[in-house]
Amino acid sequence: MSIKKRNKKADTETMEKxxxxxxxxHYTGIADYYARFIEKEQLLNESLWKKFVQVFKDxxxxxxxxxxxxxxxxxxxxxxxTYSYTQNEKLYSVxxxxxxxxxxxQDDYGRVSAYDIEHEFxxxxxxxxxxxxxxxxxxxxxxxxxxxxxxxxTAMCRHADYIVxxxxxxxxxxxxxxxxxxxxxxxxxxxxEPMIQLYKLTSEEKxxxxxxxxxxxxxxxxxxxxxxxxxxxxxxxxxEVKAYETMSFFEGLLAYYEISGEKDYLDxxxxxAESVYESDITVIGCAGCTHELFDNSAKKQTEYSETIMQxxxxxxxxxxxxxxxxxxxxxAKYTDRIEQSARxxxxxxxNTRGLQSFSFEKKAFTPALPFDSYSPLYNNVRGRGxxxxxxxxxxxxxxxxxxxxxxxxALYPLYAFVMRGNTxxxxxxxxxxxxxxxxxxxxxxxxxxxxxxxxxxxxxxxxTAEKARFALAVxxxxxxEKSELTxxxxxxxxxxxxxxxxxxxxxGDIVTLSFPIGLKEVALNGKMAFTFGVxxxxxxxxxxxxxxxxxxxxxxxxRNFVYTQERTEKxxxxxxxxxxxxxxxxxxxxxxxxxxxxxxxxNRVTVWMxx
Numbered sequence: 001m002s003i004k005k006r007n008k009k010a011d012t013e014t015m016e017k018x019x020x021x022x023x024x025x026h027y028t029g030i031a032d033y034y035a036r037f038i039e040k041e042q043l044l045n046e047s048l049w050k051k052f053v054q055v056f057k058d059x060x061x062x063x064x065x066x067x068x069x070x071x072x073x074x075x076x077x078x079x080x081x082t083y084s085y086t087q088n089e090k091l092y093s094v095x096x097x098x099x100x101x102x103x104x105x106q107d108d109y110g111r112v113s114a115y116d117i118e119h120e121f122x123x124x125x126x127x128x129x130x131x132x133x134x135x136x137x138x139x140x141x142x143x144x145x146x147x148x149x150x151x152x153x154t155a156m157c158r159h160a161d162y163i164v165x166x167x168x169x170x171x172x173x174x175x176x177x178x179x180x181x182x183x184x185x186x187x188x189x190x191x192x193e194p195m196i197q198l199y200k201l202t203s204e205e206k207x208x209x210x211x212x213x214x215x216x217x218x219x220x221x222x223x224x225x226x227x228x229x230x231x232x233x234x235x236x237x238x239x240e241v242k243a244y245e246t247m248s249f250f251e252g253l254l255a256y257y258e259i260s261g262e263k264d265y266l267d268x269x270x271x272x273a274e275s276v277y278e279s280d281i282t283v284i285g286c287a288g289c290t291h292e293l294f295d296n297s298a299k300k301q302t303e304y305s306e307t308i309m310q311x312x313x314x315x316x317x318x319x320x321x322x323x324x325x326x327x328x329x330x331x332a333k334y335t336d337r338i339e340q341s342a343r344x345x346x347x348x349x350x351n352t353r354g355l356q357s358f359s360f361e362k363k364a365f366t367p368a369l370p371f372d373s374y375s376p377l378y379n380n381v382r383g384r385g386x387x388x389x390x391x392x393x394x395x396x397x398x399x400x401x402x403x404x405x406x407x408x409x410a411l412y413p414l415y416a417f418v419m420r421g422n423t424x425x426x427x428x429x430x431x432x433x434x435x436x437x438x439x440x441x442x443x444x445x446x447x448x449x450x451x452x453x454x455x456x457x458x459x460x461x462x463x464t465a466e467k468a469r470f471a472l473a474v475x476x477x478x479x480x481e482k483s484e485l486t487x488x489x490x491x492x493x494x495x496x497x498x499x500x501x502x503x504x505x506x507x508g509d510i511v512t513l514s515f516p517i518g519l520k521e522v523a524l525n526g527k528m529a530f531t532f533g534v535x536x537x538x539x540x541x542x543x544x545x546x547x548x549x550x551x552x553x554x555x556x557x558x559r560n561f562v563y564t565q566e567r568t569e570k571x572x573x574x575x576x577x578x579x580x581x582x583x584x585x586x587x588x589x590x591x592x593x594x595x596x597x598x599x600x601x602x603n604r605v606t607v608w609m610x611x
Contacts (some may be wrong), residue, residue, distance in 0.1 A: 027432030069128020073135030080408025110158030192252030285341030
């Protein structure tokens with residue numbers, strides 16, 4: 001058996017060798033539950049899809065330079081990712097109809113826009129058109145109807161051609177950074193990524209050249225974002241600091257690396273991601289403690305704030321950027337960061353109880369959406385705002401975070417096991433089974449038995465009809481200081497990154513992993529937080545009596561806290577009773593389960609505690 005460590009260096013092989021394949025899988029537990037919950041409660045809602053398409057037919061965004069045009073494509077992306085996991089034919093049928101309906105909204109000029117021609121290229125027009133491309137491209141990737149695929153490709157090209165004709169530096173054209181009054185035009189420049197994806201589908205040079213034009217703009221009229229990264233500026237020092245849109249622009253730059261092979265662009269995106277992680281990603285895996293902005297959140301996160309903070313759109317976009325970086329580097333740190341975000345900030349945002357959220361625009365509580373938009377960290381409540389809130393002329397409302405969420409609930413299980421060439425990557429340990437076809441044509445199944453992340457034991461059982469040679473790369477989480485791996489009667493110590501087992505496998509071969517998990521304290525700015533493996537813990541007024549901001553002193557025996565792991569309750573991944581001075585016990589549960597009942601009288605939660 002050959003065991004290699006692979007975690008630090010970027011893989012610079014050609015793109016042909018970078019291709020990854022998602023496996024067919026069925027898991028049980030929280031990841032599967034949330035994916036199917038969103039599928040049922042949101043993605044199968046045909047009337048919602050029709051409402052989103054009507055936005056384009058009525059040009060609804062001209063009334064307020066709005067962003068309703070983003071809703072359809074943003075949710076379609078998540079819905080297609082969800083279908084890739086659940087393989088629900090009813091969902092496929094709903095999406096098929098939603099795409100056909102959208103195509104009927106394309107005008108004679110090729111535009112699918114929530115703005116009419118008189119009011120185009122301002123506000124969030126390009127942003128909305130970007131998401132039209134994104135949604136169509138994702139459905140194109142799962143579409144089995146060749147006639148419809150041809151119609152989609154034609155529609156995308158007409159849609160893009162109008163933009164290429166109108167936007168640029170030529171006579172009569174409008175500069176891309178001048179097509180929005182918001183955020184230096186960064187929102188418009190994020191059309192970079194779907195333009196490159198269209199180039200991948202068509203090989204039409206005009207789309208590649210348009211992408212290069214956007215890159216030459218630097219992504220922002222107030223300063224070149226690419227040069228900011230090269231100069232070592234942190235994201236909160238950029239000329240514009242809107243977190244979601246900025247990360248989306250750099251995802252487009254990474255897409256350009258994929259078609260050009262110019263490693264400088266990969267280096268820039270990796271450097272950008274590192275700066276985001278260092279300066280702005282909080283303990284729960286999100287960013288932006290001042291509204292939705294990069295603001296050095298890694299340092300500010302312990303502060304009490306009356307403003308909204310840590311937008312769900314930012315969480316999912318960070319997860320997506322890390323996923324794409326992983327596909328280009330196969331560096332385990334990116335899957336570590338996806339798991340941190342998914343298990344904490346993101347799962348905390350899912351509105352499983354159908355609660356109303358407060359709307360700043362309406363100054364009242366509004367009908368429930370499937371996702372909460374903001375994640376508090378110190379002594380505050382959920383449900384404090386509907387991100388990207390917009391009403392529809394015919395009634396009702398929606399929001400940006402509600403539309404992007406399905407991409408997150410699908411991404412985490414999709415990337416649990418991924419095949420690349422003759423290597424199967426085990427990224428996330430979810431109870432269940434994954435199946436794929438190896439390059440040899442042989443079927444490979446892997447069964448995962450675990451109670452991770454509440455417990456640190458994982459058992460992987462390989463099933464093949466015949467002996468097969470392949471590599472199994474198992475991720476050792478970065479929070480784990482020392483773990484053990486057992487395979488073929490051999491046990492070794494491993495830590496950090498991937499342990500790659502390259503061997504001839506037989507049916508029934510077993511790999512076991514042991515990740516010692518314990519309660520750890522994180523100290524910052526005079527406050528303390530607690531982690532248990534990947535899980536960030538919190539106090540919740542609804543789960544205990546008293547003041548959750550009161551000072552307390554945990555009892556330590558040797559170097560370890562004294563606590564009891566209790567039976568979990570509704571929505572919980574983990575529940576701990578922490579013994580403190582004066583026989584006091586503090587209830588700590590996973591952050592994602594806290595504050596879920598935000599309309600209750602006692603509804604405050606806190607990650608950062610006074611000790």
